[in-house]
Amino acid sequence: MIGGTARLETDRESPTWFGANVYKYGGYLIGDIPVVGEHLQTAVDQAISSWLEHESRVIDQRMEDYTAEYYGTENEYLAEMTRQWLQSNPAPPRYGDADAGQWPTDVAQEIQLGARAGHDDAEELRGHRS
Secondary structure (H helix, E strand, O other), X not given: OXXXXXXXXXXXXXXXXXXXXXHHXXXXXXXXXXXXXXXXXHHHHHHHHHHHHHHHHXXXXXXXHHHHHXXXXXXXXXXXXXXXXXXXXXXXHHHOOOOOOHHHHHHHHHHHHHHHHHXXXXXXXXXXXX
């Protein structure tokens, strides 16, 4: 039963847990009211559906804000590294005049790939320590 307890604790953190319980118990009680029960049940369904959609939008917005903040700082750092590298390292002759505009893009890609590779290596090392 340990798994069931862990699931219950996890579920309580989710807005769907509250909505599911309100729907389950509230719907049971409301549905049994003579004459108006079905109409009230429909209203409860609509209210809970709207509430869950709202909660989902709030969670999505928080994730977008967090992602933008987290990666924004990293991208600013990498963009500055790229800018400094390009100041000191003009495009090599193999790029020629026609492809000279591609040089900054290639440099930025290589710096980002290097940062990602370093991050992956650090994550792998961290995993070996535990």
